Amino acid sequence: MTVSGPVTPKALGDGRRGCETAGMGGLDTDYLVVGAGAMGMAFTDALIDHADVHVTLVDRRHSPGGHWLDAYSFVQLHQASLFYGVASTVLGTGAVQQDGPEAGLQERARRSEIQAYYDGILYRRFLGSGRVSFLSGSEYHTDGRSHLVTSRVSGGTVPVEVRKRVVDATYLSPAIPATTPPPFDVDDRVRLVPVGRLADLADPPSSYVIVGSGKTATDAIVWLLSNGVDPDRIVWVRPREPWMLNRAAVQPDPVVTLEVAADTMAAAAVAESLDDLFLRLEATGVMLRIDSRVVPTMAKTPTLGTWELELLRTVENVVRLGHIRRIAAGEMVLDDGVVSLPTDALVVHCAAAGLQYPALVPIWGSDVIRLQTIRVGFPCFNAALAGYVEATRDDDRERNRLCPPNTLPDNPASWARMQVRGTIAAQTFGAEPDISVWANGCALNPARVQPSQRDKPPVRAAAARAAEHTEAGLARMAELADESLPAPFRGQP
Numbered sequence: 001m002t003v004s005g006p007v008t009p010k011a012l013g014d015g016r017r018g019c020e021t022a023g024m025g026g027l028d029t030d031y032l033v034v035g036a037g038a039m040g041m042a043f044t045d046a047l048i049d050h051a052d053v054h055v056t057l058v059d060r061r062h063s064p065g066g067h068w069l070d071a072y073s074f075v076q077l078h079q080a081s082l083f084y085g086v087a088s089t090v091l092g093t094g095a096v097q098q099d100g101p102e103a104g105l106q107e108r109a110r111r112s113e114i115q116a117y118y119d120g121i122l123y124r125r126f127l128g129s130g131r132v133s134f135l136s137g138s139e140y141h142t143d144g145r146s147h148l149v150t151s152r153v154s155g156g157t158v159p160v161e162v163r164k165r166v167v168d169a170t171y172l173s174p175a176i177p178a179t180t181p182p183p184f185d186v187d188d189r190v191r192l193v194p195v196g197r198l199a200d201l202a203d204p205p206s207s208y209v210i211v212g213s214g215k216t217a218t219d220a221i222v223w224l225l226s227n228g229v230d231p232d233r234i235v236w237v238r239p240r241e242p243w244m245l246n247r248a249a250v251q252p253d254p255v256v257t258l259e260v261a262a263d264t265m266a267a268a269a270v271a272e273s274l275d276d277l278f279l280r281l282e283a284t285g286v287m288l289r290i291d292s293r294v295v296p297t298m299a300k301t302p303t304l305g306t307w308e309l310e311l312l313r314t315v316e317n318v319v320r321l322g323h324i325r326r327i328a329a330g331e332m333v334l335d336d337g338v339v340s341l342p343t344d345a346l347v348v349h350c351a352a353a354g355l356q357y358p359a360l361v362p363i364w365g366s367d368v369i370r371l372q373t374i375r376v377g378f379p380c381f382n383a384a385l386a387g388y389v390e391a392t393r394d395d396d397r398e399r400n401r402l403c404p405p406n407t408l409p410d411n412p413a414s415w416a417r418m419q420v421r422g423t424i425a426a427q428t429f430g431a432e433p434d435i436s437v438w439a440n441g442c443a444l445n446p447a448r449v450q451p452s453q454r455d456k457p458p459v460r461a462a463a464a465r466a467a468e469h470t471e472a473g474l475a476r477m478a479e480l481a482d483e484s485l486p487a488p489f490r491g492q493p
Contacts, residue, residue, distance in 0.1 A: 003303075009046075014370050015094070016089040018137060023067050026158055026160065027158060027160045027161065028160060028161040028163070029053045029055065029056040029133070029159070029160060029163065030054045030055065030141070030159070030162070030163045030164045031053060031162070031164055031165055031167055032055075032056050032058065032147060032160055032166065032167065033055055033056070033167040033169055034058055034140045034166065034168050034169055035058075035066065035169030035170040036057045036059035036061060036063075036066065036122070036169075037059075037065065037068075037166070038066055038068075038349070038379055039135045039169045039371045039383035040059075040167070040169030040170075040371070040383070041057075041085075041086055041118060041121060041170065042085070042086050042380040042383035042384040042387065043169060043371060043384065043387040043390075044057060044090075044132060044387065045086035045125070045126075045384065045390045045477060046086075046088075046383075046384040046386075046391065047383075047387040047388075047390055047391050048126075048129060048131050049088055049388075049391075049459055050388055050392055051130065051390075051391035051392075053164070053315070053391075054131050055126075055131065055133075056132070056133045056160065056469045057132060057134045058134075058135040058136075058138050058139075058149050059134075059135070059136060059209070060137065060138065060417035061136065061137070062136045062137045063118070063119060063122075064119065064122045064134070065114065065115050065119075065137070066117040066173070067173070067179075068114045068115055068118070069115065070176060070178040070196070071111050071176065071178070071196070071218075072111075072178070072194075072195045072196035072198065072199070072219070072379040073098070073196065074110075074121070074198075074199060074219065074223045075110070075200045076110050076303060077109050077114070078302045078303045078304075079104065079108070079378075080105070080107070080251060080252050081094075081107060081108055081109045081446055082094055082105050082106060082443045082444075082445055083250075083252065084109065084114070084356065084380050084444070085117060085121070086121055086125075086380070086444075087384040087442045087443070088386075089117075089120075089121060089125065090451055091113075091114070091117050092107050092109055092453060094106070094107075094252075094443075100297070101307035102247070102305055102307070102443070103483065104248075105247060105251060106251055106304075107253055110236075111387040112331055119491050130410045135149055135154045137153050138150060139152060140150050140166075141331055146159045147160045147161075147162050147166060148160070149239040154272055155177060155202070165369050165390075166367065166368045166369070167368070167369040167371065168370045168371065169383070169462075170320035171358055171370045171371060172355075172356055172358070172371070172372060172408070173356065173374060174352075174353075174355060174356060175352045175354060176198050176216075176352050176354070177195050177196065177216065177351070178351045180346070180353070182351055183323070183326075183351055184223065184323070184325055184326060184351075185325065186326075186327050187208045187328040189346070190203065190327050190347060191326065191347065192327070192347040192348075192349060192413045193348060193349065195219075195220050195348055198223065198224070203347055204309065205236060205342070205344050205346035206233065206342050206344055206463055207233050207234075207342045207344075207346070208234050208235070208344070208348060209235045209237065209341060209345050209346065209347045209348065210235070210348050210353040211232060211237045211324060211348065211349060211350055212325040212352075213235070213238045213239055213240045213241070213242050213298055213350075214298075214300060214302065215244075215304075215354070216302075216350040216352070216354070217246075217350040220348055220350055221234060221236065221311070221312055221315060222308050222311050222325070222431070226311070228340065230318075231314040231315045231316065232317065234315045236315050236317065236318045236319065237319045237324060237334075238319065239320075239322055240296070240297050240298035241289065241290065241291060241294045241295070241296035241297060241320075242296050242298040242299070242300065243278055243288070243289055243296045243412070243415075244288045244289070244302055244303065244314035244398075245286065245287060245288070245291075245302065245303045245304070246285055246288050246303070246306065247304060247305045247306075248306070249285065250303050250446070251363075254444070254447075254449045254453055255448075255458045257447055257467045258459070258462035258465070259462050259465070259466075260286055260463065261390075261447075261466040261470070262465040262466040263281065263284040263286055263471045264281060264286065264419070265466065265477075266469040266473060267284065267471070268416075268474070268477040269476050269477050273322050273479065274481070275295050275412065276414060277477070277480065278295075278296070278299070278413070279295070281490075282363075283463070285302075288304050288306070288309055289312075290309065290313060290361070291318070294320075297411060298410070299377040299410065299411050299412045299415040300354065300408075301377075301415060302348060306327050313449045315484050319332075319339055321335060321336040321339065322334050322336045323335055324351075326342075330342075330343050353453065354407075355406060355408045357407075357410065358405075360372065360407065361405065362396075362405070363386060363399070363403050363405055364396040364399045364403075365398060369386070371383050371386055372405040372406065373405070373406045373407075373408060373418075373422075374403045374404065374405070374406055374425050374429075374449075375406065375412060375421060375422040375426050376406070376422035376423075377408075377409075377418075378445075378446055381444035381445050382406075384442060384444055385435075385439070386403055388399060388435070388438055389429075392434065392435075401428065402428055402429045405424070406421045406422050406425065413480075414481075416478075416480055416481035416483070417482075419474075420474055420477055420478045420485070421478060423470070423474055424485070449463075
């Protein structure tokens with residue numbers, strides 16, 4: 001393994017200033033954080049900001065950043081840069097785009113910017129503090145008694161003495177095409193690439209077959225169309241129709257956020273069904289769907305720009321015959337039929353699951369902290385919140401009360417369930433004065449209202465409208481999603 005950060009041959013007093021040896025080649029630390037992706041980095045950042053502790057980060061990759069190290073070259077955040085990264089350091093400049101199709105919306109970082117950002121956080125902020133060490137190219141494992149780290153390069157294993165907790169920051173690690181094989185059989189004669197290889201093509205095919213219904217597939221199609229590919233050359237295999245959030249509705253602006261909350265709860269209060277709720281949200285401009293003739297069944301709800309939506313609607317060759325089972329030379333076999341393909345067609349794998357759905361467990365377990373979402377989406381804010389609570393509370397029962405695990409969305413029902421649980425969680429941790437102050441000062445928080453903004457008339461009006469609809473809206477949303485509400489329930493946004 002490569003060890004970065006202070007590693008000394010003997011104890012350093014209280015042991016919190018460096019990752020010291022623990023005898024016989026072992027290491028000694030307060031927290032062992034497994035995974036230097038977005039959630040591991042955000043947790044560590046908040047923890048060392050609010051507690052005098054030492055953290056050892058371990059990751060199987062050789063740099064921080066998690067799946068961003070494997071992402072396709074043309075990827076961008078689908079949310080504003082301000083909502084991503086760590087609490088102490090803003091990603092990007094916080095600038096509003098002045099031109100292009102997203103003029104008026106907040107900037108969104110590209111892959112190279114995100115990778116450079118995490119490198120800077122690790123080497124300048126973390127390692128520079130003397131309170132974080134990084135074990136790169138290494139795997140964590142345990143034999144039930146000891147915490148062990150094994151190098152993927154040398155094969156050597158060292159024990160780690162963990163004074164406080166192991167933190168699993170990989171519990172929600174996404175599955176992406178670069179590291180996940182396609183979920184169908186592919187004949188050797190078929191030309192297939194993961195989405196990340198699109199930008200490296202030197203021999204364009206007559207037809208591109210885009211496999212997937214989610215954000216990766218939409219990114220691939222928008223990229224192809226933006227590079228001059230005729231939409232008639234694209235075959236889009238969409239097993240499910242997706243609901244997506246209008247990017248203009250997910251902005252670091254309290255008026256926008258509160259108005260969207262009000263629209264959501266007002267729609268929910270009168271919705272006759274989950275489909276009706278989403279159709280009402282579409283009518284208010286919160287939700288988008290690609291084909292207005294089909295009611296989507298998928299609701300992972302990444303954001304989409306209206307300009308992207310217009311491009312996607314130009315692709316008319318859409319295959320809705322379920323999931324692919326097998327692709328052979330000249331044909332594609334799906335659940336509900338067979339489709340002919342040109343023999344030189346390029347199949348683009350965008351069909352990795354993305355979001356993962358492990359069992360919800362208490363974040364603070366008896367032996368491990370398992371990072372999960374708490375509010376709604378926004379993994380960086382959720383992980384930073386967990387880091388702050390770990391640093392400022394001593395009782396695990398209280399920590400788990402303040403930060404209950406939330407589900408990730410897949411369909412309208414789980415989306416509604418996430419909204420219910422996230423709203424209740426926000427009320428719970430927001431009732432703590434110190435957490436409220438911290439959260440409203442944290443740029444990662446999509447719902448923050450800074451003290452200087454609270455008394456502005458547009459903010460007060462939007463907050464009042466949200467409060468007016470929250471109790472009835474959340475009650476109806478819980479009913480539609482078969483989710484229980486605690487009693488008594490306060491109708492606060």
